[in-house]
Amino acid sequence: MDICRSTDAMRAWRRDAGRVALVPTMGALHQGHLTLVARARDWLDGQGGGRVVTSIFVNPAQFGPTEDLDKYPRQEAQDLDLLRDAGCDAVFLPQVSDIWRPGAQTHVQVSQLGGILMGRLRPGHFRGVATVVTKLFNIVQPQAAAFGEKDYQQLTLIRRMVADLDIPVTILPVPTVREPDGLAMSSRNQRLTPDDRAAATVLARALDHAAASVNMGTPVSLLRRQIRAIISSEPRADIRSIDIRNADDLSRIAVVGGPVAILLAVRFGDVLLIDQRTAHP
């Protein structure tokens, strides 16, 4: 597995690499990320072969001033071992100064999708995501890139951005990978106390229950009440948002009329967890 620690090194590697699929990550890798690597590999195999590149970059531009940038887990040696075992071909590990150069003035903003839901809770977050993903696409020049459905708003926004800007990258959505007790895998889970870790399983239970209640014409307010009741039965859970939206474009709906995305943001201690499920009536 090749390791490229600068933009120049990545560009030089890419020149003779042929078809490439990219897995953008912020490190602290777990089985969810390795599933993205496997999806990228499958896609390449279907195209006649190619190389998988994983990027590891904790992107300061997507953290707010009060957020956990310094606390974000960093475990490079372990990440590289996992990627080697997963059959990744190359890793892009740039420095912050390589990606964010002084004097930069250009940003990518997906105006509507970036301002709703998590974009309201985390102002500037999606501008940071859209800009860094565009830069990664420009540096690595992949034909495809894999993103987890767990960050459903991010996935929807990147699909919109790629369509709006005619970026020639096929977006590969990958279903959320869960622990045996249902908790969605996330690098943030490491920061939960044992009690909060146990309590956090309430999210998957609430999503399963809501998904089973989704029928044509079900009022969204009813689904939201049911979800709130289940999550509130867990005293350690601090609900930040419960949203049920059109699964295609995340627009607001009053009643279920097609596929919906159920999106949760809930704090346990000082850790904000998100989880989601799409449901079809």
Ligand code: PAF
């Ligand atoms: O999902 C993530 O880990 C990040 O938002 C991404 C896509 C790697 C951009 O920094």
